Amino acid sequence: MKIKKFTGATEQEAIEKIRDEMGLDALVINIKKIQPKGIFAFLRKSYVEVTAAHDEKVKQPQAPEPTFEMPKTTGFEQVAQVAQLSAQIDEKEQRIKMLSDMLHTTGDALGRAQSQLSVAKAGNYKADRQRIYQNNMLQVFYDTLVENQVLPHIAQEILDELPEDASHEQIDIELIVAVVYNSLVGIIGEPQGLATKPAKGNPQKFAFVGPTGVGKTTTIAKLTADLSLNRGMDVNLVTADTYRIAAVEQLKTYGDILGIDVAVAYKPDDLTKHIRDSKDTCDIILIDTAGRSHKHREHLGELVQFLDAVDDLRVFLVLSLTTKYEDMLDIIDTFTNICDFEIIFTKMDETGKLGSIVNVCYNTGKKLSYITFGQNVPDDIKTIAPGEVAMRLLGLNDDDF
Numbered sequence: 001m002k003i004k005k006f007t008g009a010t011e012q013e014a015i016e017k018i019r020d021e022m023g024l025d026a027l028v029i030n031i032k033k034i035q036p037k038g039i040f041a042f043l044r045k046s047y048v049e050v051t052a053a054h055d056e057k058v059k060q061p062q063a064p065e066p067t068f069e070m071p072k073t074t075g076f077e078q079v080a081q082v083a084q085l086s087a088q089i090d091e092k093e094q095r096i097k098m099l100s101d102m103l104h105t106t107g108d109a110l111g112r113a114q115s116q117l118s119v120a121k122a123g124n125y126k127a128d129r130q131r132i133y134q135n136n137m138l139q140v141f142y143d144t145l146v147e148n149q150v151l152p153h154i155a156q157e158i159l160d161e162l163p164e165d166a167s168h169e170q171i172d173i174e175l176i177v178a179v180v181y182n183s184l185v186g187i188i189g190e191p192q193g194l195a196t197k198p199a200k201g202n203p204q205k206f207a208f209v210g211p212t213g214v215g216k217t218t219t220i221a222k223l224t225a226d227l228s229l230n231r232g233m234d235v236n237l238v239t240a241d242t243y244r245i246a247a248v249e250q251l252k253t254y255g256d257i258l259g260i261d262v263a264v265a266y267k268p269d270d271l272t273k274h275i276r277d278s279k280d281t282c283d284i285i286l287i288d289t290a291g292r293s294h295k296h297r298e299h300l301g302e303l304v305q306f307l308d309a310v311d312d313l314r315v316f317l318v319l320s321l322t323t324k325y326e327d328m329l330d331i332i333d334t335f336t337n338i339c340d341f342e343i344i345f346t347k348m349d350e351t352g353k354l355g356s357i358v359n360v361c362y363n364t365g366k367k368l369s370y371i372t373f374g375q376n377v378p379d380d381i382k383t384i385a386p387g388e389v390a391m392r393l394l395g396l397n398d399d400d401f
Helices: 011-022 076-121 136-147 152-159 173-188 216-230 247-258 268-278 297-308 325-336 355-364 386-393
Strands: 002-008 027-034 047-054 204-209 235-239 262-264 284-288 313-320 342-346 368-372 381-383
Touching (some): 136 152, 152 173, 173 355, 173 386, 204 216, 204 297, 216 247, 216 284, 216 381, 235 268, 247 262, 262 268, 268 284, 268 297, 325 355
Parallel strands (some): 204 284, 235 262, 342 368
Antiparallel strands (some): 002 047, 027 047, 368 381
């Protein structure tokens, strides 16, 4: 059995590539939409990735490489070659159209920036907006960051990294973008995803902690689907969330869909026993925990007992981007006293403001891992991309991740 991924601007285009290479017997395994990333993500379009498989024993006829030189043939062969030539021309026309669309996108972005500058030069600032810079262009960037809920003193510190002559009105906008972008990426830091597939007998263990309602269980389901379906890992699930109504059933439902058993740990000994019994049969063990309010110390004490029962445990603190920044800091401070952790942000689709990501990284120094942006399993989760966050904070990319 051969498995291969195909990409196309649309699902139909990718499937046609599968048909051309693998034939009509190919089996489509997975279809997902891929969003571009990086500093120039706003210049590129999303595309569709389709994973397909076929039996290598069935030999599919290989189509000849298309060429512009027409051989001396007649009849059906010549008609087929004309069709191939036409398809090649269509492909080139599509590429030209894509380049044209990219140029239009760039022009739109520059047009928005020019409009902001025009407003700035006219002095039409909101009454409650504090004027920090005499330079209108710097003020526009400052306002953009603050409107995206970056703390004012952080926004000002970023812009203060510009050269001393940046106060001149003729400052290059590309210089400001480069400095602000690099500063934001540096503050966010390099994200920490899940590690590569380990050797059998030594599974990696990950626990998910955080307040109630932030999406821990759904996040675990997304990661489980990605690890098992896309990365070929054997995953075991354990839930220690025996307090919330239907929590166990929810995770078991995901497990049933993915063909993965879910163990229940009512006490720390149950957790250690399950890890011991399953260590030779799995690559990854994901542990769901009960939501714990950072204000209830006695409940946090129970959580500590579960975490301490597992050696070499990696912990993720799950936070919702809809939570107020001040509350985020309280939650982070509380869990910092319990364990070392990385942060997963959820519910990006429920807010247009991502400033809290920068604020948290700047003020806590904690490493980030994943970000989620919808309910689709497993598509609406990815390792957080600092460049994409920076572009959104600069107002240059409004698309979903």
